[in-house]
Amino acid sequence: MEQLKQLRILKPFKKIIEYMGINYDEVYHVLWLKFTLDQRRTSVMELGKQTDEQKGKKKSRFSQHIIYIFFGVMLIPILLMTESVHLSMSLYTTLILFFLLSSMISDYSTVLLDTRDQVMFLTRPIEKKALSLGRFIHIFSYVLVLLLELSLPSIAVIGMRFGIGAGALLFLMSILMSVFSVVLTSCVYVLLLHFFNGEKLKDFITIFQVLFTVTITLGYQIVPRMINVTALTSAEFTVKLWHVFVPPMWFAAPLSILIDQGAQTVVFVMAILGITVPILLLFFYVRWIAPRFEGYLSKMNESGVGSHSKKGLRERLVYAIASLVSQTDTEKAFVLFSRKILTKERETKLRMYPGIVFAIGFPIIFGVMNQYGESIQIRGNETIIMYFYMTPIFLISLLVNIKYSESYRGAWIYKVAPFTQHSEMLRGVIKGFIISYILPVYLCIGILFYYISGLMGFAYLGLQVGLAMIIISINIFMLDTKYPFSEKYNPQDQKGKNLTLFILASIISGIFVLGQAFVINSSSMLIGIAFLSICIGYILWKVAIRRTNI
Amino acid sequence: MSLIEIKGLRKSFGTKDVLKGIDLSIGKGEVIGYIGPNGAGKSTTVKIMLGLIEAFEGEVYLFGENIRKTDASYKRRIGYVPEAGEIYDTLTGYEYLSFIGELYALNKDVVEERIMRLMQLFSLEDVVHSRISSYSKGMRQKILIIASIIHNPDILFLDEPIAGLDANSVMVFKELLHQLAQRGKTVFYSSHMMDVVEKISDRIVLIDQGVIAADGAFETLSATSHYASLEELFNKVTGTDNHELIATAIIETITEESSGKSSGEELWNS
Numbered sequence: 001m002e003q004l005k006q007l008r009i010l011k012p013f014k015k016i017i018e019y020m021g022i023n024y025d026e027v028y029h030v031l032w033l034k035f036t037l038d039q040r041r042t043s044v045m046e047l048g049k050q051t052d053e054q055k056g057k058k059k060s061r062f063s064q065h066i067i068y069i070f071f072g073v074m075l076i077p078i079l080l081m082t083e084s085v086h087l088s089m090s091l092y093t094t095l096i097l098f099f100l101l102s103s104m105i106s107d108y109s110t111v112l113l114d115t116r117d118q119v120m121f122l123t124r125p126i127e128k129k130a131l132s133l134g135r136f137i138h139i140f141s142y143v144l145v146l147l148l149e150l151s152l153p154s155i156a157v158i159g160m161r162f163g164i165g166a167g168a169l170l171f172l173m174s175i176l177m178s179v180f181s182v183v184l185t186s187c188v189y190v191l192l193l194h195f196f197n198g199e200k201l202k203d204f205i206t207i208f209q210v211l212f213t214v215t216i217t218l219g220y221q222i223v224p225r226m227i228n229v230t231a232l233t234s235a236e237f238t239v240k241l242w243h244v245f246v247p248p249m250w251f252a253a254p255l256s257i258l259i260d261q262g263a264q265t266v267v268f269v270m271a272i273l274g275i276t277v278p279i280l281l282l283f284f285y286v287r288w289i290a291p292r293f294e295g296y297l298s299k300m301n302e303s304g305v306g307s308h309s310k311k312g313l314r315e316r317l318v319y320a321i322a323s324l325v326s327q328t329d330t331e332k333a334f335v336l337f338s339r340k341i342l343t344k345e346r347e348t349k350l351r352m353y354p355g356i357v358f359a360i361g362f363p364i365i366f367g368v369m370n371q372y373g374e375s376i377q378i379r380g381n382e383t384i385i386m387y388f389y390m391t392p393i394f395l396i397s398l399l400v401n402i403k404y405s406e407s408y409r410g411a412w413i414y415k416v417a418p419f420t421q422h423s424e425m426l427r428g429v430i431k432g433f434i435i436s437y438i439l440p441v442y443l444c445i446g447i448l449f450y451y452i453s454g455l456m457g458f459a460y461l462g463l464q465v466g467l468a469m470i471i472i473s474i475n476i477f478m479l480d481t482k483y484p485f486s487e488k489y490n491p492q493d494q495k496g497k498n499l500t501l502f503i504l505a506s507i508i509s510g511i512f513v514l515g516q517a518f519v520i521n522s523s524s525m526l527i528g529i530a531f532l533s534i535c536i537g538y539i540l541w542k543v544a545i546r547r548t549n550i
Numbered sequence: 551m552s553l554i555e556i557k558g559l560r561k562s563f564g565t566k567d568v569l570k571g572i573d574l575s576i577g578k579g580e581v582i583g584y585i586g587p588n589g590a591g592k593s594t595t596v597k598i599m600l601g602l603i604e605a606f607e608g609e610v611y612l613f614g615e616n617i618r619k620t621d622a623s624y625k626r627r628i629g630y631v632p633e634a635g636e637i638y639d640t641l642t643g644y645e646y647l648s649f650i651g652e653l654y655a656l657n658k659d660v661v662e663e664r665i666m667r668l669m670q671l672f673s674l675e676d677v678v679h680s681r682i683s684s685y686s687k688g689m690r691q692k693i694l695i696i697a698s699i700i701h702n703p704d705i706l707f708l709d710e711p712i713a714g715l716d717a718n719s720v721m722v723f724k725e726l727l728h729q730l731a732q733r734g735k736t737v738f739y740s741s742h743m744m745d746v747v748e749k750i751s752d753r754i755v756l757i758d759q760g761v762i763a764a765d766g767a768f769e770t771l772s773a774t775s776h777y778a779s780l781e782e783l784f785n786k787v788t789g790t791d792n793h794e795l796i797a798t799a800i801i802e803t804i805t806e807e808s809s810g811k812s813s814g815e816e817l818w819n820s
Binding site: 032033037040128295298 | 600601603621622625626628632638649655
């Protein structure tokens with residue numbers, strides 16, 4: 001067992017750890033294994049030799065640190081934006097906490113909820129609390145580094161502007177914020193595991209991750225349109241009593257007391273909360289949660305009693321559609337099979353759902369947002385329809401997911417199965433994808449269009465469907481896989497292709513927009529062109545789907 | 551004095567009862583063949599004894615101590631080969647084993663000496679410093695076996711320990727268990743390979759649907775009811791003595807063209 005450099009930091013805390021009644025050596029062993037595995041996580045297959053991949057990984061880890069520091073620099077204007085220190089500090093801590101909590105949930109959940117090390121440590125003379133503490137320190141160290149990279153630029157700026165004391169205080173508050181987010185997440189997980197099993201918890205995490213992606217992206221669009229920056233900088237900011245319940249304001253309070261001096265009593269209360277809550281939470285965690293954490297964690301592998309899935313209306317509908325669209329039985333089998341995988345695998349859902357939400361959400365937001373000053377009106381507002389020509393652009397990056405699966409190793413079954421034509425298989429999978437993800441989107445759009453302009457909405461929907469068929473056909477043309485669900489997901493894989501697809505889709509959608517805006521001037525013409533575009537779409541689809549015998 | 555004492559052990563996952571009252575007393579130097587159908591609760595029992603599962607009813611004593619009340623130090627005298635064989639394969643064989651040695655707080659020099667000798671005896675001397683990810687299934691299994699005995703434990707919990715081992719290694723391993731038992735070590739061996747279990751164990755504990763269905767030396771168990779092999783006994787007790795009928799029904803099922811109900815289908819449903 002080699003000594004690890006980063007574990008030297010643990011030494012000064014030996015007394016504290018032993019004071020908590022935990023064996024220092026045991027915690028050291030847990031951390032040794034975790035950090036050693038982290039260092040090696042890159043090369044799975046290679047033995048011994050340092051691969052290029054490994055070097056690349058090191059480089060990318062380094063560049064990630066640079067990105068965080070860059071984000072940190074971007075936060076500086078917020079600190080200097082307003083007159084009120086408390087307001088700008090609160091905005092700042094809100095962003096930081098949001099960032100911390102979300103990265104805690106999306107990046108470190110798997111590390112926090114890893115049960116593999118239970119077999120390693122708990123079958124040997126290692127106490128549960130030592131394993132829990134090791135788990136905590138391991139994650140905390142990553143979160144702390146991340147937070148310091150984010151806040152160091154701000155600490156420097158605050159330090160220069162308001163004195164070293166202020167900088168040091170911000171530093172301290174940053175540490176408290178990272179304690180707060182790690183402990184809070186762990187406590188919430190334990191609470192969830194108390195009531196639900198591990199599968200449910202994983203579902204919660206997936207839902208949260210999708211919501212997070214959607215919030216970030218939509219927020220980026222909405223917030224600048226809603227906040228009037230000039231109003232923010234000039235207006236007098238008054239602290240209200242209910243602000244006490246907003247955690248980010250706690251962490252902003254101490255600094256505003258130091259700089260503004262003579263602040264209100266409420267702010268003092270917040271400052272006390274900001275300092276005591278993380279410490280109390282930590283105490284609570286060590287005393288009550290940590291000893292029980294491992295016990296709860298063993299529930300992760302319990303999936304509960306699988307209830308016999310009854311064939312609901314939706315499944316019967318899917319079956320009927322599958323029979324309708326497939327030409328052979330093999331194809332039908334793959335339609336149903338791919339639907340199961342595409343809608344059940346967590347990783348896949350994580351990549352699909354944001355795109356689906358954007359495909360419907362963005363057109364609505366743009367459509368509604370651009371009604372400057374007027375009261376928001378949806379019914380009869382046919383300009384909103386125009387925005388839906390951007391929908392396919394959000395859908396183009398989804399089809400490629402039929403290549404990937406979490407259990408990609410299972411793909412050997414395609415090779416041993418006696419298919420005469422592999423194209424049947426891929427065709428079925430593509431159809432399954434369309435039924436599972438594309439069809440629901442256009443169903444929603446259809447209902448919305450009907451709401452907007454009555455029966456004529458269906459003519460507009462026809463145009464949309466035609467466009468979607470054309471773009472999806474192009475999408476299929478560019479698909480390069482022989483077997484579905486046979487590769488491990490690799491984000492680097494598709495970069496170039498996605499750009500080409502994006503440009504192509506934008507041009508074609510642009511033509512449709514121009515067509516609707518300038519060419520179509522009567523409803524009979526609208527119906528005619530809608531019919532025509534569906535025909536073109538259908539021909540392209542036929543050609544593309546035939547080409548899938550790669 | 552019994553090393554393992556289990557009283558009224560019950561465990562349920564959700565609404566499913568896995569263990570419905572297990573009573574067991576195991577002494578020094580016994581080799582227990584712990585057998586039962588899939589999902590009978592074998593692994594659950596072992597996991598409870600190792601402290602991996604905390605929530606259970608009943609009492610479990612190891613080395614005379616109630617495991618609910620004692621700290622983890624009793625595990626110093628236990629060795630374990632897990633069933634799923636999870637192993638941190640980015641470590642080398644040597645690193646993995648020396649880390650295990652640290653966990654048992656063994657002297658560094660002693661551990662190093664033992665690793666080198668054991669890896670040689672298990673014919674792993676060529677891969678001592680290679681990553682476990684490059685090992686074959688049998689080699690990984692050998693690492694797990696070494697990890698379970700390196701601290702000279704008094705009780706060994708083995709869950710399908712010879713899966714993937716070649717015939718020579720299996721022979722060495724069987725002999726190893728035999729000699730360990732002679733030196734007073736207790737072995738708790740769970741497996742589905744009936745012929746191996748029959749040969750190595752001097753006491754069979756058969757668990758079925760969460761209760762102990764048979765307990766005793768194979769000779770005594772078979773003497774009363776004239777079973778030629780443990781396999782036969784197992785099938786009789788767990789209620790699958792109609793294996794011939796089932797096999798015929800399986801063949802009928804795959805050869806029949808029509809989807810009419812065959813005798814096999816009725817058999818499965820009964």
